[in-house]
Structures are given as structure tokens and as C-alpha cells.
Amino acid sequence: MSDNVVVGLDVGGTSTRAAALCLDGERLGTGRAGGGNPTSHGAERAAAELLAALLAALADVDPTRVRAGVIGLAGAGRLLADPQGRAAFDRAWADAGLRCPYAVHGDALVAYASGTAAPDGTVLIAGTGAIAAEVRDLRLDRTADGHGWLLGDAGSGFWLGREAVRQLLSDLDRADTPGALARRVLAELTGSPEVAARPRATAETVVQAVTRRPPVELARLAPLVVTAAREGEPTALALIREAAALLAESVTRIRPAGAPEPIVLGGGLLTGDTPLADAVRAELAHRWPDAPLRTAGDGAAAAAWLAARDLPEVTDPAALHALLVPPAA
Amino acid sequence: MSDNVVVGLDVGGTSTRAAALCLDGERLGTGRAGGGNPTSHGAERAAAELLAALLAALADVDPTRVRAGVIGLAGAGRLLADPQGRAAFDRAWADAGLRCPYAVHGDALVAYASGTAAPDGTVLIAGTGAIAAEVRDLRLDRTADGHGWLLGDAGSGFWLGREAVRQLLSDLDRADTPGALARRVLAELTGSPEVAARPRATAETVVQAVTRRPPVELARLAPLVVTAAREGEPTALALIREAAALLAESVTRIRPAGAPEPIVLGGGLLTGDTPLADAVRAELAHRWPDAPLRTAGDGAAAAAWLAARDLPEVTDPAALHALLVPPAA
Structure with a gap:
């Protein structure tokens, strides 16, 4: 042997x-x-x-x-x-x-x-958090974001979950009937999609349900956004588009315009066949048309x-x- | 007597x-x-x-x-x-x-x-947090935002402080020379406005300095934004404009378009003669031209x-x- x-x-x-x-x-x-x-x-x-x-x-x-x-x-x-x-x-x-x-x-x-086996390129990872990194000779060189949920992780699972709750709270503040995504978030957090006669009471229950847990657990709600976006729910689609733009913006911080090296997408939100992966690919292909897009x-x-x-x-x-x-x- | x-x-x-x-x-x-x-x-x-x-x-x-x-x-x-x-x-x-x-x-x-002594109107408060409330017959009726720093407080002192740090981290990610506001934030958080040879090291120091304290203490950085905006610093002015738009958006959640009742501005960021108070007044006057604007x-x-x-x-x-x-x- x-x-x-x-x-x-x-x-x-x-x-x-x-x-x-x-x-x-x-x-x-x-x-x-x-x-x-x-x-x-x-x-x-x-x-x-x-x-x-x-x-x-x-x-x-x-x-x-x-x-x-x-x-x-x-x-x-x-x-x-x-x-x-x-x-x-x-x-x-x-x-x-x-x-x-x-x-x-x-x-x-x-x-x-x-x-990829290419020695030079870029990797963009979105899971619970989000980070982009430049690779030179198969070493990490500069990185962008990855600063954690409080100050960074723009477009991550945490970000998607937090923004989904914020949309729900906005609906409740306006006393609007929550949309399909908001109802799912509400049911996940409170056990019921029903809004109280005083929507503020429901908003307070939502805030308490979130703040009882570590903030990073907001990322648990990201799959609800992904599922709703797959079904064409408008709020979810808008959040996915915004997350993709934020992730692409992180890449621009470290990658020159028009660079031809490969870009690898990693992390749970970008490796599956998800609407976010599709939206990120579209953003990246637009900015770096010559770059091969690979999946981790x-x-x-x-x-x-x-x-x-x-x-x-x-x-x-x-x-x-x-x-x-x-x-x- | x-x-x-x-x-x-x-x-x-x-x-x-x-x-x-x-x-x-x-x-x-x-x-x-x-x-x-x-x-x-x-x-x-x-x-x-x-x-x-x-x-x-x-x-x-x-x-x-x-x-x-x-x-x-x-x-x-x-x-x-x-x-x-x-x-x-x-x-x-x-x-x-x-x-x-x-x-x-x-x-x-x-x-x-x-x-104001008017029984009906609106109050908008921005200090560490931010909340808008509708007043009917001198009772609080509906409220908007006030959901705390993790999920709300859009346009608040916390928000201004967090966004100022995010701008600094973006400068460091790009290896750009930090702007005037970013340098002040850096000096406040790390004791020095100097960026290390590896800007990532400085970014990590910044993130650690923030995460060592309770998140809400990011509001301590808001006065730096206000001061820089007074001096015309472009990043600070942009943050103030965005904060004012977010605060006005909270008011739209509970106040009908064109309503003539008074709006009272309260909280440390809106009661002084601050750039944020000016920007909020402009936003509110644009949306509610018939409403008297008062200060708490x-x-x-x-x-x-x-x-x-x-x-x-x-x-x-x-x-x-x-x-x-x-x-x-």
C-alpha cells in the first residue's frame, strides 16, 4: 500500500x-x-x-x-x-x-x-453570517465584512431573519394585515399567525420572543424568507434582492471591477439551489461578466x-x- | 395658602x-x-x-x-x-x-x-432609541417603532452610532483612508485614529471594542456624527439624512397623509439645535405642510x-x- x-x-x-x-x-x-x-x-x-x-x-x-x-x-x-x-x-x-x-x-x-483549483480568485460565503475574501496564491488576502451580526453580516441569514421580523413589525405598526411572509414569521415566533385586537400587543410579543434568545438565532428565520421567495411572495423577493445586492457590495470592497478570476459561492444560503444564490449569481455576473462562478x-x-x-x-x-x-x- | x-x-x-x-x-x-x-x-x-x-x-x-x-x-x-x-x-x-x-x-x-396642549397629534422621539406615537384625547394611541435596538430604533442614536462604525469598517475593508467621521469613530473606539498596516487588524480591534460593551452603548457615538455633520462631513451628512428619512417613515406608519394636528419632537437628538432635528423638520414639513412642529x-x-x-x-x-x-x- x-x-x-x-x-x-x-x-x-x-x-x-x-x-x-x-x-x-x-x-x-x-x-x-x-x-x-x-x-x-x-x-x-x-x-x-x-x-x-x-x-x-x-x-x-x-x-x-x-x-x-x-x-x-x-x-x-x-x-x-x-x-x-x-x-x-x-x-x-x-x-x-x-x-x-x-x-x-x-x-x-x-x-x-x-x-476551484485556481490560485487566485474570490470567495463569498453567506450562512448565518456573511464574508467575502480575496484569495492570492491560495492564501486568504483581504476580506470584506464578516464583522458579525451587530456590525456586519450584511445579506446573511441573520440579516434576512432580522429584516423579516422588521417587516412584520412595520405591518403591525401600520395595523396592516400582515403579508404571507410576515404571517409565517409571526407563527414561528409566537405559535400563531393571528394578530391581537391591539396589534401593538402582538408586536410586543414578537419583540419579546426574539430578545429572549441570542440575537444570532434570528438566522433561524432565513429559511422562511427563502421558501416564501420561492413562492413569489413580494416582501420575501424584495429582501432576497436587497440581500444579494449587499453581498455583491461586500465583494466590490475587495475585488477590482472586471476581474476575470473565479468567484466561489459558499455557505448554506448560496450552495443550494436557492433564490438568494440565483440573485447573487445575477449580481455577480452583471459586475464581473468574465468571472467563472463556482459553488463550494x-x-x-x-x-x-x-x-x-x-x-x-x-x-x-x-x-x-x-x-x-x-x-x- | x-x-x-x-x-x-x-x-x-x-x-x-x-x-x-x-x-x-x-x-x-x-x-x-x-x-x-x-x-x-x-x-x-x-x-x-x-x-x-x-x-x-x-x-x-x-x-x-x-x-x-x-x-x-x-x-x-x-x-x-x-x-x-x-x-x-x-x-x-x-x-x-x-x-x-x-x-x-x-x-x-x-x-x-x-x-403642546392640543389633545390630538403626534410625538416623535429620538434619543438612544426611537419611537413615534399618535395621541388622541391626550392618551397614547398607536405607536410605531420603539422596538429596541435589535429590531427597531431606526434613525435613533443607536442607529447613528452603529452606522458610523459600519462606514468605518467599510473603509477598512476597502483599504481606503478613513474619512473624517470614520477617523473620529476609530479614535473613540481604539484610542487612536491610525490604521494598522493590515487594515483588517484595525477592523478586528474595532469590532472587539464594540462587542465588549452592551450593544446599546453604540449610541454613545451618535454625538460624533452630529458634530461631523455640523462641519459638513459628507458621510455624517448622509447618515443624518438617512436617519431623518427613517424617523419620518416611522411617523407615516401611524399618521395620515396631510393631517393638520401638531407634531412634537422629543428626545436628545431632536430637542437641541441639531442637524438631525433640522433634517427631521424638513422631512415632516414636506409630508405634513399644515402641521405645527413643536419641540418637547x-x-x-x-x-x-x-x-x-x-x-x-x-x-x-x-x-x-x-x-x-x-x-x-
Whole structure:
């Protein structure tokens, strides 16, 4: 058996995925564990999820055969700056039996690499939050937004959810009958789509239902906007258009007009066949007509490819990308 | 000595003010104490501030001479619905030696009454938060916005502060030299107007400086926007225009087009001679050319007037208003 094995990890807020791949493209194992973002979960917990995913991916692999590894995660820079966090990840790596070194990259770079092998380009991610990043020689260069729900994340799932509630509150203030989207938001938040005789009482119930939870949970309402937009609901369509424009605006902050490099779309709101993905593609195609638009795919495989491309025997990274990283569905 | 004395209290988030007035207009005493909003400070603490302000106002008045009182405070409805909160206010009232009944009204009604004696009209308040309210027969009727910083307060001090930081972050994302307003915001948040060699590092410092504090403290940055707008700074002027449009939009939610009743402007951002007050006046005058625009004045005196107008000997409440409530400076 060859010892040309690489491992990749894509550590996200809700799940951690691992892949062990042979350089000839054979998938030797995959693993999945809980969310492991060290910023939100703490480095120890993140390292434990990392280890669980690694052990699953390596169940049928001799870990001493692994030549290189890459971990992609949000807040990579903060982890690397924190000796304790770094030590927790080192221990998990050793506990999985791995003897090779590993590199840590931002999740945005891994998302980018899951959509293209091009060394230069742009990645735009919209899930709970939103960020755009310029990639130069497969390193994250400048980024735009990603500033969090209070100050940024324009056009994200949080933004869509918050704006949907704001539209509902506007309807209630005006004593207008809430529209179809507003009724769904109302039912989701209060358990009923009915408005009280005093609409202000309903508005207060809505505000209390939202403020009882962490603000970021407003992103839970984003799927209601997506579903309503699919059905042509006017308020939802307007919010989707505005979100797409905001996301494209974030890209303009870091990407020159007319640049021909690829743009990769990532995050839950842009990787599916969603109205927001369609609207963002239209915005981007309008501003960068020469840029290929790609969709992020298997992050763990992309991380493994990022690890592999530094091995001395890899002379054609793009060909290896075609072997290792399945195209997005 | 007559026993035609009334007392009024204006309980705000940062201060509590009390006034004891004779029906002939004589000011018998005033008092001031700390912030007493029962929603943010708790009813016991609010009642203690209330008592301190009352005792100061009644220092030279026999409290048994007082015929009626009104307390204006934010979250009045919540206080009245809470037996413990109501009991704390009852105790403070009795501890001040007062034997007469008192009524509790929302701070928006008191702000309205400090600007006009007209029984019907609209009040628009912008301070840390923002709310518009319709007044019918000197009762708060429908309200618009006032939904708090997470979901509302469009055009408020919080909104101005947040948008000023967002503009700064946009400059940093673009690696543009921050404008004059952005530099002031940067200096206020980080202690220095200098941008690091990697502007992203400065952006992260800014986000951390904001997220270390309660979100509502973004309103502390609003005076920077107001000052920069006074000096003609373009970003600040644009934010002021947008805030004024948002505040006027809140009014349209509850006020019919062309209505001739007065509109009272209240709250720290609209009562001074500020660029935002000017911009809001222009927006409102455009939409309601027949409506007198007034400015909120002495809330404690207005509360005392609200108490007095229900006394049987008061036959001309408007004339009494002219006696009791000094016009805004």
C-alpha cells in the first residue's frame, strides 16, 4: 500500500467533517462530528470534535501513512495566536495517531478551494453570517465584512431573519394585515399567525420572543424568507434582492471591477439551489461578466487537497484537485 | 395658602425630574434624581429615585396640599401590569407624604404634552432609541417603532452610532483612508485614529471594542456624527439624512397623509439645535405642510399639567398649559 495519504478537516459551527484521501483519488474514509468552532465552542471542545471526526475518517487507515493534513476553521488566526488552543489541537492530532505536521487555514479558504483549483480568485460565503475574501496564491488576502451580526453580516441569514421580523413589525405598526411572509414569521415566533385586537400587543410579543434568545438565532428565520421567495411572495423577493445586492457590495470592497478570476459561492444560503444564490449569481455576473462562478463543495476534501499540493511529488495541483475534490452537486 | 398644588414626574433612563406647581403657575419646587426606568433599573430602584426627586420638589411644600400627580415613564404599561412594581411606586408616593392619587403615563405622552396642549397629534422621539406615537384625547394611541435596538430604533442614536462604525469598517475593508467621521469613530473606539498596516487588524480591534460593551452603548457615538455633520462631513451628512428619512417613515406608519394636528419632537437628538432635528423638520414639513412642529420641553411640568387638567376647577386646559409648561428653549 502507498503511504500517499492526506487528511483534511472542515470545522464548522454546526459540524466537523474529516476526509482521508489517497493521492490517486481513492476516498479511504470520512468522519463527521459536532460543531467545533474554537471561537464559539472553546478550543478544548473544538479539539474533541476534531478528534472524533479524525478517528472516524481514519478507522480503516494506518495513521502513520498520512503525509500531510490541513484543518480549515473559522477564526483560524485566533487559534494560532492562542498557545493553549494550539496545544489542544496538537494533542487531538497526536491522539488520532498522526505523526505528520498539519496546517490551519481559515474556513473561507477551504470553501474557496472546494470550488476551484485556481490560485487566485474570490470567495463569498453567506450562512448565518456573511464574508467575502480575496484569495492570492491560495492564501486568504483581504476580506470584506464578516464583522458579525451587530456590525456586519450584511445579506446573511441573520440579516434576512432580522429584516423579516422588521417587516412584520412595520405591518403591525401600520395595523396592516400582515403579508404571507410576515404571517409565517409571526407563527414561528409566537405559535400563531393571528394578530391581537391591539396589534401593538402582538408586536410586543414578537419583540419579546426574539430578545429572549441570542440575537444570532434570528438566522433561524432565513429559511422562511427563502421558501416564501420561492413562492413569489413580494416582501420575501424584495429582501432576497436587497440581500444579494449587499453581498455583491461586500465583494466590490475587495475585488477590482472586471476581474476575470473565479468567484466561489459558499455557505448554506448560496450552495443550494436557492433564490438568494440565483440573485447573487445575477449580481455577480452583471459586475464581473468574465468571472467563472463556482459553488463550494466538499470542504474536507478541499482541505485534504490543500495539504497534498505541498507534497514534493505533486506537480499538477489542478489535476489533483479534479481527482480529490468532487464537483459541487 | 391655596391647596391647588399638582406634582409631575418625568422618569427617564438617565434622570428623574419632579416639579411641584401651583395652578396659578407658581413653581413651588423642582427635584432631580438618577435614572429610574423600571424596565432597565428595576422597580425598587426606580421607586427610590422617584422618592428622592419628589422629596426635593416638595422641600418647601406641605405634601397634603397636593391634589393630583402624574408620573411619566418609559414602560408605563409594564409597571402597571406588575403588582410588585406598582406597590413600590405606591410606597414611594406615600413616603413622600402624598395623600392624593396619581396616574402613570408613558414618557412619550409626557414629551408630547411638554410641547403642546392640543389633545390630538403626534410625538416623535429620538434619543438612544426611537419611537413615534399618535395621541388622541391626550392618551397614547398607536405607536410605531420603539422596538429596541435589535429590531427597531431606526434613525435613533443607536442607529447613528452603529452606522458610523459600519462606514468605518467599510473603509477598512476597502483599504481606503478613513474619512473624517470614520477617523473620529476609530479614535473613540481604539484610542487612536491610525490604521494598522493590515487594515483588517484595525477592523478586528474595532469590532472587539464594540462587542465588549452592551450593544446599546453604540449610541454613545451618535454625538460624533452630529458634530461631523455640523462641519459638513459628507458621510455624517448622509447618515443624518438617512436617519431623518427613517424617523419620518416611522411617523407615516401611524399618521395620515396631510393631517393638520401638531407634531412634537422629543428626545436628545431632536430637542437641541441639531442637524438631525433640522433634517427631521424638513422631512415632516414636506409630508405634513399644515402641521405645527413643536419641540418637547419640561417633562415634569407637562406631567403636572396632565395631572391638573382633570381637576374640576380646570375649565380651560390650554390656558393652564400656557401657565404651567414653559415653552421649549
